[in-house]
Amino acid sequence: MKKPWAGRFQQKTSKVVESFTESISFDSRLWKYDIEGSIAHARMLGRQGIITKKESEKIIRGLGKIADEFGDGSFVFRDDLEDIHMNIEAALIQKIGDAGGKLHTARSRNDQVSLDFRLYLRAEAKEIISLLRKFQKTLLDIASRHITALMPGYTHLQRAQPVLLSHHLLAYAEMFQRDAERLCDTLKRINQLPLGSCALAGTTLPIDRAYVAKLLGFQGISRNSIDAVSDRDFAIEFLSDCAILIMHLSRLAEELVLWSTEEFRFIELPDAFTTGSSIMPQKKNPDVAELVRGKAGRVYGHLVSLLTVMKGLPLSYNRDMQEDKVPVFDTVDTVKSCLIVLDEMLPGVGFNTERMKATAGEAFSTATDIAEYLVRKGVPFRKAHEITGRLVLHCITEKKKLADLALEEMKAFSPLFTGNVFSFLQPAESIKNKKSSGSTSVAEVRKQIKRLRKVTGDR
Ligand code: ARG
Numbered sequence: 206m207k208k209p210w211a212g213r214f215q216q217k218t219s220k221v222v223e224s225f226t227e228s229i230s231f232d233s234r235l236w237k238y239d240i241e242g243s244i245a246h247a248r249m250l251g252r253q254g255i256i257t258k259k260e261s262e263k264i265i266r267g268l269g270k271i272a273d274e275f276g277d278g279s280f281v282f283r284d285d286l287e288d289i290h291m292n293i294e295a296a297l298i299q300k301i302g303d304a305g306g307k308l309h310t311a312r313s314r315n316d317q318v319s320l321d322f323r324l325y326l327r328a329e330a331k332e333i334i335s336l337l338r339k340f341q342k343t344l345l346d347i348a349s350r351h352i353t354a355l356m357p358g359y360t361h362l363q364r365a366q367p368v369l370l371s372h373h374l375l376a377y378a379e380m381f382q383r384d385a386e387r388l389c390d391t392l393k394r395i396n397q398l399p400l401g402s403c404a405l406a407g408t409t410l411p412i413d414r415a416y417v418a419k420l421l422g423f424q425g426i427s428r429n430s431i432d433a434v435s436d437r438d439f440a441i442e443f444l445s446d447c448a449i450l451i452m453h454l455s456r457l458a459e460e461l462v463l464w465s466t467e468e469f470r471f472i473e474l475p476d477a478f479t480t481g482s483s484i485m486p487q488k489k490n491p492d493v494a495e496l497v498r499g500k501a502g503r504v505y506g507h508l509v510s511l512l513t514v515m516k517g518l519p520l521s522y523n524r525d526m527q528e529d530k531v532p533v534f535d536t537v538d539t540v541k542s543c544l545i546v547l548d549e550m551l552p553g554v555g556f557n558t559e560r561m562k563a564t565a566g567e568a569f570s571t572a573t574d575i576a577e578y579l580v581r582k583g584v585p586f587r588k589a590h591e592i593t594g595r596l597v598l599h600c601i602t603e604k605k606k607l608a609d610l611a612l613e614e615m616k617a618f619s620p621l622f623t624g625n626v627f628s629f630l631q632p633a634e635s636i637k638n639k640k641s642s643g644s645t646s647v648a649e650v651r652k653q654i655k656r657l658r659k660v661t662g663d664r
Pocket residue numbers: 228232288314315318522524526527528
């Protein structure tokens with residue numbers, strides 16, 4: 206079949222060039238958006254009298270038939286037709302004849318590809334937001350079920366202070382909240398119509414861009430045609446959002462790996478979501494969590510890849526920009542699959558709350574509560590910190606826990622200690638006594654759950 210630009214050429218395109226420059230092997234997934242955009246464009250051309258109403262209707266019907274062929278898998282792709290745009294246009298001309306040749310009036314593949322990519326990203330960003338919502342709900346449900354369960358909270362991966370397991374899980378729900386908000390914000394910039402910018406300079410034909418924007422549900426139209434065909438910020442922004450999102454998933458995955466070790470024994474991963482070893486019969490490995498962690502590397506790579514593609518490009522469109530698709534498509538697939546698999550796995554995770562509770566009280570985890578106990582009795586915090594530190598050192602030398610100390614022994618460090626100090630040594634008391642908003646008390650965690658349920662639209 207002749208190329209649409211064949212008029213100016215005397216030689217046929219080399220086969221090597223065809224296979225080197227093609228994008229149909231990966232941009233075919235844009236078919237639905239390409240057709241949606243073309244239908245809106247054809248409708249506008251007819252309405253403006255640039256083509257006849259009849260031609261416009263014929264084009265729209267033809268595109269509908271092509272959509273059906275994509276739907277039932279009967280569309281015949283042609284590798285010599287480079288990309289999805291040319292494949293669809295050629296199929297249209299073959300179907301309806303000359304009228305099909307009028308579809309590309311006042312349009313270039315440069316604004317067309319940007320349009321398709323924006324329509325695609327708009328749909329996928331919304332899909333990722335709804336997967337995030339679903340995952341947040343799963344986390345909220347698990348947190349609600351374990352609302353009073355204790356665990357050691359960590360800093361530097363050293364046991365620090367007792368916290369609620371629910372509080373720890375909600376930290377992730379907060380991260381995913383920001384991730385969803387970031388994607389919502391990016392959607393505003395994705396949702397601008399580039400079509401009508403044509404190759405780079407606009408057109409002499411009387412098109413109505415606002416009408417096309419309205420048909421396609423865009424919030425506005427791009428204001429500079431050179432910018433519109435050159436801009437991939439929206440895709441880079443989407444990749445940044447996804448890089449941050451998968452960094453959060455990766456941290457959660459890392460905790461699942463860590464917590465399922467014999468050393469921690471905080472959780473039991475469901476058999477259906479773990480794998481065995483080909484040599485060690487006893488092994489049960491957290492491969493799903495490891496792969497989520499590993500896939501973060503791939504998504505970061507895609508962000509850097511597109512930033513690098515764009516960094517040296519002179520205005521306006523350059524063919525380099527075709528390299529935007531693979532990183533974005535793979536990011537969409539990767540992030541969605543990670544969210545889906547973690548959301549399926551998490552409800553099956555068994556929490557060893559007995560062990561978590563037991564370890565929550567070890568390693569002098571309530572020392573800060575003792576220091577604050579002294580503060581309430583008027584001791585300056587720095588002094589209280591020092592007294593408690595010496596008390597801990599005394600326990601370490603005597604191989605005792607804080608709770609093993611006699612009151613007299615404690616009084617030697619400060620006369621302000623009285624019998625009620627012992628209740629403050631219990632991790633459950635430590636939790637109960639937390640007062641600050643956002644802290645690890647049951648009341649505060651309930652507030653967090655309530656707010657998150659509301660902002661995620663769950664209740
Ligand atoms: N396949 C191309 C891409 O993805 C479409 C735009 C081609 N434009 C051009 N002037 N060659 O970027």
